[in-house]
Amino acid sequence: MLEAILVMSLGAVVLGAALGYAAVKFRVEGDPLVEKIDAILPQTQCGQCSYPGCKPYATAIARGEAEINQCPPGGEEGIRKLADLLGREFKPLSAEHGVEKPKAVAVIDEQTCIGCTLCIQACPVDAIVGAAKQMHTIIADQCTGCELCLPPCPVDCITMEVLHETVDTWKWKYPVFPLHPAQVQS
Amino acid sequence: MLRVLAALTPGIAAYAWFFGPGVLIQLGLASLTALLAEALMLKLRDRPIWRSVGDGSALVTAWLIALSFPSTGPWWLVVVATLAAILVAKHLYGGLGQNPFNPAMVGFALMIVAYPLMMSRWPGAGAAMDIGQAGALIFGSHSVDTVTMATPLDTLRTAMHGVETKLSVETFLQSRPDLHAAWKWIAAGYLAGGLWLLQQRIISWHMPTAFLVTLIALAGVSSAIDPSAFNGPLFELISGGAMLAAFFIVTDPVSGCTTPRGKLIFATGVALITWIIRHFGGYPDGIAFAVLLMNVAAPLIDMYTQPKVFGLKDDQGSRHD
């Protein structure tokens, strides 16, 4: 019995020492995973995931605190990429965080705008230009469609306008496949 | 697919001639099962039934199963194998074109693992059997020992590694010339069908050539070294389903490799594993296992044998100086 205890404790001491040494010797700082997750997220900074921006959400995913299906703008495609990166199973978009919408940009009704600058402060990507008491306008190319400017506007002069297809953004459609209805694979 | 079926007929005719009409019953059984199973799965998956059933792919699977099974085996042997092939190996993966394994070989491997004894009871050649007798054997009782015997490979294996170690290939063949001739004719039938398929450009030359060359080479070298332990090339080719495999099983495009180099590697691998299992393994014939094993490796082989894309070939570079 004594031998058994001795042997086991000897093993514990030796291995523990080795592990302890390695933990010091091979310590890793920083988490490159966050960057990779952040690169997948759509950068709308909309906060629908319940985190204040894409980077914090990425951090939360990397720490295992958040699910990968909380990003409505990223859509199914984004979830799929995250699942691939992290080796997790694909999950459908979580309903409590919103639904996938067609890409839209915010448009300010310039007649109604009172120039309060509240939307400028709300815009996470500085896509609204204007000054106090001046009419504001949105730079459509830079708008991510996050809708964060909608609630602060005191006169509700901002609307979301769905982007229409042009010759430049037109995409070839999925070919008709009569044998099997088009199915997304998991 | 229908031309593949047509190409099988010479082999089937020879088979039925030498071993009696049992094989025809088995073919019918397998075909019926396969078509019903196919239709069932298509119905369940809400896919157009007639077009897919009509493409003949299920029949090819069924016929390959029936031809590789003992022609006087019990009816459920072929039925279960066909069901496994169509339902599991084919339709669980999405149906024609998507299955990673050769369905017929899945059916065969399953049955030989589960019922090795049943699978090695072949009828003796020349045993003049009419359709009634065959039917009685297939659907009736199991007292069939009087007319059945093992395949030449099986017998030989037992002979070589068992008690009668002195029995050489020659003596074996001399002892059963009828059997030898029968298998030779059947193999010739498959060969004829296969050559026709080649001529019709249904199959490419890569796979049959690589398979046969490898098998002949292995048999030639090994039998030259130790004739008492290894079979000669001819015996290797006519026995088991070697010819059937070379032209009809290995050449399945869906589960095999598709790149030219991949095809060569694939068929060579099948021949090598077949030969190893035949001579060192626990099963009389290894074609089914060899095909399945190479099916497993096929995606990887395909991935690494991609032909060089236009402009990315090694033999040229930027010419500008």
Next chain:
Amino acid sequence: MIRQPQQQLFRFNGGVTPEYHKDQSTRVPIGVPPAPTELVIPLHQSIGGTPRPIVSVGERVLCGQRIGEADGDVSAAVHASTSGTVVAIEMRQLPHPSGLSSLCVVLQADGHNDWIACSAFDYEQATAQEIRDYLRDSGVVGLGGAVFPSHLKLNAGHQIGIDTLIINGAECEPYITCDDMLMRERATEIVRGVALMRRVLNAKAVCIGIEDNKPQAIAAMQTAVSESKEDFAVTTVPTRYPAGGAKQLIRVITGIEVPHGRRSVEYGVQCFNVATALAIYQAIALGRPLISRIVTVAGNVSNARNFEVLIGTLMKDIVALCDPLADTDRVIMGGPMMGVELASQDVPVVKATNCILLGSQKIFPPAPPEMPCIRCGECAIACPADLQPLELYWFARAKLFGKAQEYHLFDCIECGCCSYVCPSNIPLVDYYRFAKSEIWAREKEKALADEARERFEFRQFRDEREEHEKVARLAARAAAAAEAKAQSAADLAAASAGGDSGGDDATKALIAAALERARQQGGEIAPKNTGHVSAEQLAEIAQIESRRAEIREQAKPQLPPDS
């Protein structure tokens, strides 16, 4: 090393030999359609940026006058194809598979066809930059179908020189005969254009590659070359689709394979279409910009023919000249292999329109239903780019775009050989086009996301910096205050705090007031849309006054907010 192209030809892998149907449209010479009364000239006709319109509605333009100015270097100008009046600059349907519209200049022809003053361009004295700008402003683009601005290709080898200039007269696609007819009828001008290009490019050898199913074109070109005393080689290449693809023709003539993403000039080769050579001749020697092109009308018509069509002519006007058969059910721009089906014939002919192909159930019977791919490998044998179309299809179908790219999706030239040979009738190219445009869209999205991230991070950085600055400023002020009035520090601090909260309240009150006004204005603005001018004016006045009030209020000194 100068190759002797006429001696040794090379072959590319794959390819198919479809029915060519070329004799349909080569029986009569190139026709000139009656002058159209209305021309719709799309501004975006070449690869690259969309030209900006530089004319205004109501303006009279002359034939050959620039109406669209090239946007950046990768772009080509657009010109009026005849003289007349600009009646509109608006969105019109394009000859594009989407059937979508884009900005077009609509011209009402006056029937005079008055030209601008044309003079030859002295390219010998011009710098590379000048030649480039001149060609760009002449709107010369590749007329083989890719409409790549020619000035970019001509400039590329200007200083260094190239080994071989290849002129593409292969024209491998079925039905299309516009290059064939052009070579038969205007060989001399083509050869002159080639000579110009050769001098600009400083090419050591010139090789005109023509497929052997065009003996008359070959003869015409040979005569023209020998008459011109140039040492161009007219090379007969075997007829095999897609020998007319630039990369395939380069391979056949020089043995060089230009990989995807590389330019042929890096390999000492440059390739131009015969029609482009003619356009360059007209631009440089005659000073005429590109305003017309040869278009084949074939397929389901009783009189298939080639026409020299002004850019902007509506397709239906051209088609009507060829007596289309009654059962015509679709119109294709380009050939049956690579062409795109158009939604209607009500679209203009553009620089990319080499052929208007009419289809019917009889000529192009509907494809039998698509069957599953059994990986038979026929497509891999037919693929001229040495790809594995079956793998591309497998992954494109399942929308696994990353894997499709691993299998070199973007090396696919969409020639259609794989679809042509597929025994399962799978429209393979459609899957590749789908996958490619999805990937492009994703890349665009990714670029936008990266930009958004940058802007977001900069904003965060700025917020932080402002925060720091504010804290520092306050600290400095507090310190100053403490020093100045040490004895009444406590009183001051209290006052300051009180003032702060007052300021905060004031801001809130301001917003509330503005809100109130805005609500009122909202009520006033609404009727404006119904056309009450006075109400509009009133609203404006109210707005201006409210702004003034706000400014007055804001002008009052505010205490800095405290934290």
Next chain:
Amino acid sequence: MTGYFFVVLGAVLVNNVVFVRILGLCPFMGVSKKLETALGMGAATTFVLTMACGSSFVIDRWLLQPNGLEYLRTLSFIVTIAAIVQLTELVIQKVSPLLHQVLGIYLPLITTNCAVLGVPLLNVTLKYNFVESLLFGFGSAVGFSLALILFAAMRERLEGADVPVHFRGTAIAMVTAGLISLAFMGFTGLDKYK
């Protein structure tokens, strides 16, 4: 010498740790979605398993057996392997963060991977000497890696297959693994020649 060869061959093919002994299925199913992760996992397992076989042999032969403590075998093996896995994880995290991310939660899985414990225990049962133990461990790990890599390549292709909805994902992967297992049964009997 041929004896050693057959130990390795037997471990790789005939008694493949995944398909025949049905050990180590968690990482086999979990890390076989992508070829590159499979390669990484294979490498990690090869390292861990070889080390585990060596160290457990040492512990068994020179610590447990002389002291009559065979009953502690399982316990002490687990402790040793756990420590080795931890060490490996720390080293990988430092040396190749990417591999560490890729293996992620699967590296700790090696700790409780039955293959890693099972192979050293089999070593004892089969009464292998030190070199044979190492080779057997290595061979088993190579067999595991082979299984993983082949399976990953298959799964990458299967991802594009039109599998019935209810069988997508892990379900069809299990079916596939079963069929591969069936194929590996063809090697039965090969090892009697060693």
